[in-house]
Amino acid sequence: MGQLWEFLSFAEPNIRYVTFGSILLCSSAAVVGSFIFLKKKALVGDAVAHSVLPGVCLGFILAGNKNPILLIAGAFVTGWLSLVTIDYISARSKIKEDTAIGLILSVFFGIGILLLTYIQHSGNAAQSGLDHFLFGKAAAMVSDDVNIFGGMAFVLIIAVALLFKEFTLISFDVDFAKTIGFPVKGLELVLTTLTVFAIVAGIQAIGVVLMAAILITPAAAARFWTNNLRKMIFLAAAFGGFSGLAGAYISYIAPAMPTGPWIVMVISVIAFFSFFFAPQKGIVMKLISRRAMAHQIQEENVLKLLFQLGQEDKNYFQQRSVGDIQARRPFNTKLLLSALERLKKQGFLEKGDDRWQFTQAGQKKGARMVKLHRLWEVYLTRYLRIAPDHVHEDAETIEHIITPDLEAKLEKLLEYPVKDPHESDIPYL
């Protein structure tokens, strides 16, 4: 705990540099990554990230030391080259895009490893620390690096802010963008360049191997929380920034640990939490709401059926057994019993020795369901000219989702009909 306070107080200027650098790097990568994610180019990002390694090594061989400018330039060149090659191979041969991505990713990385091992064995003392580019080491950044990489991240964020509308358009509807005269080719070029930029900037903190995660995972996580692009990008940046902070902290307390994997672990935990528990879109939340919907449909069907039986017998409050209900409609016994119990709890039914009867509220709700069903049947026959014997199925599904608002509109539109197409009475309250 003491270490956490020491870290968060930013007493040491070095911690301050490294922390702000990491946050800026990760959040700017997440911002650019959001567009990559929307363009479904996640794996291309992965390929570019791996492909910067030979560039870093070549930059080092040229400079003879870890001159950040030359390393960045090298990384930029091979990152770019990999993108061009992937496009060229998939456009000019029968090789599919996924194969081209995997091929370029592994071959470029292999060349990088060959060069890296060559440098390591060459005995140049300046090479120590070059392998930090593989898995990242936030704490290894010196203030010069932070200035350069942080500056790059800053430029990225500004560029995205300025071109926000254009990027949105080419992420969602390229054809429309072309039609209204946007320079789509040029914009895609800018976006790819920014991607390579983000990757090159991030490799100090995260490393080439896992760089793709910080591009894609925050965006994927944010996508589960909102449908609004602005909100999604802010969320992605926040998730990315938080994992950058966590990574810098881990780099501080555990110098033996590479930073990249920890940053990826933090952002992945956030992402998996979102995939499962985000309201509305999360897998678990979707299951829950689907279950609730299924329950609601069962309950409403039971009420509707009891009302129909009552209408036929002219006695709405007669007690009926499970058998009576199933004689009319073959509900699954277990599901029917649980629906009946839930309806009792909600106050729509009363139970007396294994027989069930409406309460006042239950009779009202049953009447409403029957009314909605029959109103919809009238609507279909009258406005869509569907034969009366074809309308039941559709009404059976729509009756559960008609809102009171829509109900009022339907009534008005159909002028309060009294009979449905099958000559049954439509109950009004």
Add this chain to the structure above:
Amino acid sequence: MDAFWIILTGSFVSISCGLLGSYLILRRMAMVGDAISHAVLPGIVIAFLISGQRDSITMLIGAGVLGVLTTFLIEFLHKRGNLQTDASIGVTFTWLFALGIILISAYAGQVDLDQDCVLHGEIAYVPIDLWITSTGKIIGPRAVFITGSVLIIIISFIIIGYKELFLTTFDPAFAAAIDISTAMWHYLLMGAVSLATVASFESVGAILVVALLIAPPATAYLLTEKFLFMLILTAFLGIFISVTGYYLAVSIDGSIAGAMSTIAGLLFALAFLFSPKEGIIITWLKNRIIKKELSESF
């Protein structure tokens, strides 16, 4: 003799990977292969921690299970979570790979693996790790036997399931119609890919194994249209890659696995440019001749 053992191991590894890779690239699942090769890492490390040795059956099973689980997870996120395929692949394997690296760093003392080994293997150490029987007889390098048995398993898998794999790859609808379970063969294939990845792991590492999975079959794919011939060609390319890769690495004192991937990429580039049917140069020349003929005939 050392060179022989290293090249032999390299060939076993690249043939196993290349044969399975042929199916992967034709099924458009190259990146799933990439994902599996990354994702088996935590399985390997956990099995290591449990069994305490590197050539155990536990390790093969642990990693195999994790490989198949990865494909399950990718499909689950895609189908249930509505996450697009590329992102579900990307998120899943980076997470598992990160987990593997963290485990390695955390248990550095207990696990006989390091980050370098994860990235490019240590095929150069193959001849050192000998398999010695209880009577003291030296049989040969352990890795040769492990990768050799995996190669035999994979070749038998392909021979036994040739028809099923072929049909589920090229015409899944027809395969389903004649009662071949596409799902079962899909997961069997993924299991085989995991097995090949784990067996190759020590020799070439988790990332460069992707080069061996994809590059040789992609090269062969450009050179032939017959599937059986593509498999055979892939195998020969694998052997060629290990021989030349070894000598390239020795000559510049670099990683053998890195050199093998470099050669694999180079061969692909050659096929891409000069393949008699599809090559860029050949197509360009053909187009030029046609243009000339056309302009002369007018």
